[in-house]
Amino acid sequence: MRKHYYIANSRVLTHLLFWVCYMLVNTGVHAEAERGTLFYFLEELGGLPAAVLVAYVNMYVLFPRFFLRKKYLAYTVSAVLLLFVGSVINRIVQEKFFEPVFYPDTTYREQVFVWYMIFKGMLWFLSPVLLFTLVVKIFSQWFSQEQRHQEIVREKLEAELNFLKAQVHPHFLFNTLNNLYSLTLQASPAAPKVVLKLSGLMSYMLYDSRADNILLDKEITHIRNYIELEKIRYSQPLDVSFNVSGDVNCRQIAPLLLIPFVENAFKHGVSNETDPVWVTIDVKVKDDVLSVKVENSHTENDAFPAADAENNGIGLRNVIRRLELLYPGRHTLALKKESGRFTVDLKINLEG
Structure with a gap:
């Protein structure tokens, strides 16, 4: 949705303030000491209806109907006609209303159709209004297109992130259910404990991970629960070290972002080992930087290609x-x- 930036969120107030500023600026530009500021302010006030007509017809009729559709010749002809009509209206206001009311004794009546005055009004008085509003609409259109483009990009990124997050759930569940399956085949008394831990993990994945960010403490707890499940699964000697240090309180991180590295350590570094194996996980926060280091043992015949992201799991x-x-x-x-x-x-960098 396109955003509009209005003063005090009021379109009417914004437009009113614009015309007040327009009056003040033009009065200051044209004022001379001989006639005084009031005279020129009243003169600009008399020309305001023609300026308003040119501005709004240009912005809301000519620009969308011709300029925006790249009908530049039609826009040019229409703009010239608009300037002419505006200048004639300005002459009518000046000769029939403004001067008789404010200067009845110091002015004399002229014909409305004085071509010199009409062309002067078109070029000197109304053309700047037309050009200014054209520039405003061009910039506004460009800004609107940028907003739409950014929104499309943002929606695409959100859709991709939601898809990636959704992939984590079945992938993690598949691994954990495999653990539980192997225990049930062995009729292990640890199976109920695994079910309880799995319940906690699923609660985290189904509810907590819906947020864009969660507390780092929750992600750490999630990792601890996963490690406990893996310890129950493996009967061979398994040395697991999990260290947390630094300022981890109240820090936030995207959910389910660290657990894949821990899963990977067990899947590729532990499941195929026969000798005593080990996994070391260090989580540290220092100067707004989260550092996570996961190391695991592996045998030389392990074909897992560490540096090739395309071939990783x-x-x-x-x-x-x-x-x-x-x-x-x-x-x-x-x-x-x-x-x-x-x-x-x-x-x-958590504060970037």
């Missing part, structure tokens, strides 16, 4: 795109695979 491709949309120019992300170690290093 759905979760990583998703979060990389969300970071580009939500924090453009405000984040850095490094994926690095070394001997026995895979590292994700993310930094986000």
Whole structure:
């Protein structure tokens, strides 16, 4: 929807103030000490009806009907006719009403159709009004188009973000249900605990994550619950370290933005390991910058390509795109695979 910027949100007040300013400016420009300011103010007041006619007919009739449709010849002819009609009206007002009322003893009657005076009124008095209102409408039209363009871009980004966020839910649920399935096959007593944790995770995803931003504390709690689920699932020795430091209170972040990196650490760095494995997660906020570092062990035959975002799983491709949309120019992300170690290093400027 196009925005209008009116003084005190009043279109009428804005237009009235414009014409008051128009009167004052023209009076100041034309005033001479010999006749005084009042004389020229009254003269401008007498010419106001013609100026108002030219301004509004140009803006609301000629501009949309001819200029906006690129019928420039028709606009030019119509504009000249409008100036002529306005100048004639101005002559009528001046000769029949203004001078007889305000200067009955110092003026003499002239014919309305004095061509010199009519052309002078067209060129000197009304042409600036026509040109000014034309410029105003051109700028207004450009601004309106920019607004529409920005709104289309914004709607497209929102639709893409909603799609990406919606993808997180089934992807995360699929992984967690796999965990629960493996426990139920083993008739593990940990299965009820998994169901309880899963209930908390689903509540977060279905309700809290609807907001554009959530408290960082909630995202951290979500990660802790996920880690607890993974610990229950894996029977082999699993060393998980989760450290939080810095000023994390009252900070906000886009929901479900960090969990894909943690999921990735377990999926690619833990699920295929047979030796003692480890995952380290460090979350820190310092000077309005959120730093998240996720490291996990991996074997040399793990074919996971750390640096190739196109070949990464759905979760990583998703979060990389969300970071580009939500924090453009405000984040850095490094994926690095070394001997026995895979590292994700993310930094986000929370106050950008």
